[in-house]
Amino acid sequence: MISEQFFNHQLLDIVFESANYGTVIVDRNGKIQYMSNQYCEFLEVNREDVIGEYVANLIENTRMHLVVQTGQSEMADLQFLRGSFVIANRIPIIENKEIIGAIGTILFRDLHDWKEMNNNIKELLARNNLYHPEDEPTSGINYTIHDLKGNSNAIIELKERIKRVAEGDISILVRGESGTGKEIIAQSIHQLSSRSQKPFVSVNCGAIPEPLIESELFGYEEGAFTGAKKGGKIGKFQLADGGTLFLDEIGDMPQRMQVKMLRVLQEGEVEPVGSLQSQKVDVRIVAATNRPLERMIENREFREDLFYRINAVQLMVPPLRDRTEDIPILVQHFLEKITSRIGKRVQCVQEDVLALFQRYNWPGNIRELENILNASVHLSSDSLIEMTDLPDYLTKETRGIQKKTLKEIVEETEKKAIERALKNCQYDRNKAAMMLGIGNSTIYEKIKKYQLIE
Incomplete structure (x- = not known):
């Protein structure tokens, strides 16, 4: 002893x-x-x-x-x-x-440093494919922050912000256009948080019929209504207890439910349909929307008090057209993902296809890019994707642009990339050159050539 x-x-x-x-x-x-x-x-x-x-x-x-x-x-x-x-x-x-x-x-060193170190470890494991969230059946996540692809300033800053807010328990509102990857961000927040071993539950508030949304979110007791399952059913809040509840398209939530949602977030308890007792729940809320909530508040379509409850921290996801420098990285990522799934050897896209991608407006954002590449890989008869492999709507929409020569297309793309780099670096030429990976003398020549700064 x-x-x-x-x-x-x-x-x-x-x-x-x-x-x-x-x-x-x-x-x-x-x-x-x-x-x-x-x-x-x-x-x-x-x-x-x-x-x-x-x-x-x-x-x-x-x-x-x-x-x-x-x-x-x-x-x-x-x-x-x-x-x-x-x-x-x-x-x-x-x-x-x-x-x-x-x-x-x-x-x-202290609790904050430990959480920061833990986030760095998780990110490192994910980057080297040593952390596989899909191997954890209780977590409900398929993505990590490593799946947020891109080297643009906007994406780098977004990743850093995600890592900073993930360690807390604060509610987060993810805003951005449809198809920008808001669920990847929500899952990354969960995976980097201390709740990562608890469930991640996703709810699309716009996809559930209004009469069913309350029972879906809060569950119901046996016999609560006609057609109710024997034994009742637990709701999404109860499923997410201890973990994270992702409320996607929260701007589409019916106003009647907004009142009940606010009470749940304030009190930390839910009342299943048909029950006389409330149940305590411990969930972190990550919400997402592509709708103008401030304007909806003015029009009395969305509750202001609920908005401030879910909007403790806001993350803005840039549309693809505002970060076209990330398109080559995204193209390569999706090609590897698609070809590994279907077993077809398509390794790259032609230069004119890539130039077209960087000029296109991308109303459907990253989701649209993945869908186009998926279709093109199936249509391709070679190891690279050509213009003829692209969906018809894309080539028709850009037909007027295709009258330009390859040199004109490349120069136009180069000009836009330099313009964007200068803007992101507050027009510091040396910083912009470093970001683009070119020499200082080169960027001065390009600025003069394209007359970018007066």
Whole structure:
């Protein structure tokens, strides 16, 4: 047995609370003898309640009970804990060649730094295909922030903003045109949050008939109405308990439901249809819309109080026509995705096709681009997509533009790219050149050639 003097909590607190660790000490039986206040705060437990508890019952994915058996140290191990990653060290305590316990630490400077580190770990794993959300059947997500493709300033800034807001529990409103990838953003927020091991539930508020939306969101009791299932049905809020509820197209929510939605968000409880009792729910709300909610508020079509409840943080998703420099990256991504699915070898698009893509207005945004490439891959008889492989509506719509020579098309595209870079860099020529990956002398020549700055 380890002596009681060794577990003088006051002495251990002096040592460990001044360090940037969460610390736990177990005896040879794997029972907790000490836990630092920082670790208790992280786990949301009281220290007096955990002393004497078997460590594996309290700390998920721990290996402390194994370290006291093997006597082998485990350093810098990646441990999934409370929906997030931590860096864990586990060291056996040996006295007179006998294992008498083990000390474990998780590394974080403070809770904010830990969350930021965890987001970076998740993003790194996703980028290297080591994190697969679809392998987690309870999560309900298929995308990570790595699926938000693009190197434009707008996308880089959006990704950084997503990572900053994901760690909190604040409501988020994602705004952007249809087809810009709002659900990818919502799933990325969930995946980077401490709720990532809980469900992500998506509801399209515009796709549910008005008479059914209340029962879909809040569930119903048996016999609540004609046709109700035996035993009743739980609603989307209950399904998302502990996780994230994504309310897509919230601008299409009927006004009658807006009142009830506001109450749920304020009180944190739902009342199933036909029930006399409310049920507590803990959900994070991420809403999305492509509609002008401010104008709808003026026209009394959307409740102002609900708007402010869901609009704590707003994320704006740029339309594809405003970030055409990302089109080559998106094209390559979708080609790889489509060809791997159907087994057809189509590796790239012709230059004139890419130039047409960068001039097209893209009313359907990224969704339209993916659909066009999907059709073109099926129509293509070669390893690259040509103009003749594109859908008819696209070539008809741009037929007048096709009278230009390839040189004119390239120059027009180049001019637009430089204009956009200058605008994004507040017309700092050197920064714009760096962003475009060209030399300072080159951008000065192009500016003069295209007469971009007076």
